[in-house]
Amino acid sequence: MHNGLKENAAEIFKSAIEAVEPSVAVKRALARDKNTLQVGNRSYDLGQYQKIYVIAFGKASVPMAKALDEILYDLPLQGLAITKYGLGGQLERIEVYEAAHPVPDENSLKAGQMVKEILSKAGEDDLVIFLISGGGSSLFALPRKDVSFKEFVKLHEALLTSGATIKEINTVRKHLSTVKGGGLARMAFPAQSISLVLSDVVGDPLDVVASGPTVPDSSTFEDFNDIVERYHITLLPSISRLLEDGLNGLVEETLKAGNPVFDICYNKLIGTNCIALDAAAKKASQMGYNTLLLSSYITGESKEIAKVFSALGRNELLHAKPMSRPSCILAGGETTVAVKNGGKGGRCQEMALSFAIEAEGLEDILFLAAGTDGIDGPTDAAGAFADGDSVEKGSMKGLDARSMLNSHDSYNFFDGIGDLHKIGQTGTNVMDIYILLVE
Template sequence: MRNGLKKDAAEILESAIEAVEPSVAVKRALTREKNTLQVGSRSYDLDMFRNIYVVAFGEASVPMSRALEEILYDIPLKGVAITKYGLGSKLEQIEVSEAAHPVPDENSLKAGQLVKEILAQAEKEDLVIFLISGGGSSLLTLPRKDVSFKELVKLHEALLSSGATIKEINTVRKHLSTVKGGGLAKMAFPAQSISLMLSDVVGDTPDIIASGPTVPDPSTFEDFYDIVERYQITLLPSISRLLEDGLNGLIEETLKTGDPVFGNCYSELIGTNCTALCSAQKKASQLGYNTLLLSSYVTGESKEIAKVFAALAKNELLHGRPMSRPACILAGGEVTVTVRNNGKGGRCQEMALSFAIEVEGLEDMLFLAAGTDGIDGPTDAAGAFADGSSVEKASMQGMDATKMLSSHDSYSFFNSIGDLHKIGQTGTNVMDIYILLVR
């Protein structure tokens, strides 16, 4: 019974990920009829452009770029695709670079400098195509003048372990960068530009995806200040000076709505968490489950959100609600973990461990929490399976579930009982998927 549920959950997740495969998403969004390129409500006469530049960044940048090369197979392209270590592969025309995620490294900085050089060549008669996906904020980095890169890295690390949401983290990132918060749109001007985006943020807000490099930014230096105060983050000297200057109006804000550079920009959302969830729901129905798609907006502390799924499981087992069994309850989003100890794991594994504790001893159900990118936190697992037997199995291995949750050591917990879900890096990223199955 349990192995059957694991198999079903894995197949449902696989279907979700396939629906947001990057090359499929690009070819769905871009159509070409002879020398007319159609994207959304816009048509572009390719004969009108002297050069076409491509700037792709994020975990899906290589397959997105490959799809674009196939669509524009007979047209010269110049540009770069910046992706996460291990996801790079050769393209026909576009250069490929690898960098670090979720914390930028020297290659992220080099990528930012290279993109600046590429866009400096773009003129009015040119077209720039931006291919943007999850992880872009880290992979493409170019600090504002006088901001220390080493201090920027330290701030990234502090933000990621603080419990701040991705919106809050990216608000800070935008104000430290020349490429984020509309910065790339400014660099590309006066060329025309198209931005195709795979969303890895709750709500699919364009100004949060990869820190909004080609769209207006509504956030301010005051928001930056409020965030670091809220999470009690100590700023190192160069960043503290930048924030003070920003608050005093001594340096310019990020680009806002109405800036003339956006008159030349067109943006299109081509894949989301909801896209993945709808495919997962269809697969679950094919497997014989009665399905309910709760939401693609799940946020909050990972271990607390797990209690909601545990409550749903208990209600299904006792009352057959909110739908009759067999039931599949689906949701997606991106939760957070406030790290207080140095265990190994990720937000999905932590959610699964918290769920396991809440449902200890119960039967006929299983929970899978997994990242669509195949990597949960700094681990080689996408997430983990959990059910009513997980705590007992780990106990037989000498592990205390409650203590391991407190130390954020979920990876060791699920590794000991063989319930990590390892699928490898998928090359896409539309946040996380949560699957609850009840027989």
């Protein structure tokens, strides 16, 4: 592997991460002048509130909560920050609680109960500030009353390996939960609320990020039914009964637009994949690359998307198009992997391995696919580097790239050739970044 390209890709990726660092995003979004807090186009008189409650959830919840605590240092503040195991820490006035991701566990259930208890105290003279980031859908959970938590967890596991998109997965989650699909906005009412959101979803739809807990939901039980049928997911008894009751109008839908709870709930997007990509493009240009930002809307099957990047690389090598070399093509999004048999890896590592196979034998080209949270699937790597030599390097170590792609064992392939990109958990999450460099 061309070490210079590898180092350059790592630097470009690092710039993307720094641009969406959670505390930076919160401080960029809030402007305080004495007792006036400006959030987007809204102004809040902080002197009129008896109490300010903070509910933070997602992989970025702790640094987001810390930044807010610093901004409101002299005001009565209390609340809860729910984050993934290993991302916790201590905050002075806000309790930190760890739970599981991407599948909820008992701590996720307990966190949901804690949120419900805190919000039950909020009245019309109080302000609730929600700090929302990727991972929030699993980190706190409060299933509808008659849904078995064990079955709730099993359905999450099935959805995550089905090949369903995050929008589809969260449509199901919203209909299983009392806190998603506008549920938190209802719990906070009649208190005024502000939601600051770091998006980990393609296109940044607020009703999908963390399953849209503070915004209206347009999806229905019919959509829920279509998704489980499309991906051939077998529902266990309590969830099957819920869906049947929902289809028959016997169970309340998620909160829809026009509900009065949303009149006093303001949502502000503060960090996105686009912001990260813009920073990466700026860094690449400074390093001397002719840079193209392709899209932040990349979705689809990981191994198929890799073929597109390989084709772009070939075009650059052979025709110097769409731009002259050295070139850097950037994109972002969130792909999927339909897991049929069980190796170790994640969607970014799978994309890199597919790219390595498609680009076999090419020189002066490198591809990095990595998650901005520093975690790709259930692994300790953000993603992986791939180039035209990767397949041969694997073969020399007894690793068959094609076989390992078929068994979704990309982690062990790249671990074997020393090309995993390990940066640790970043504390932020705005989907994935894809970097193609051509010398």
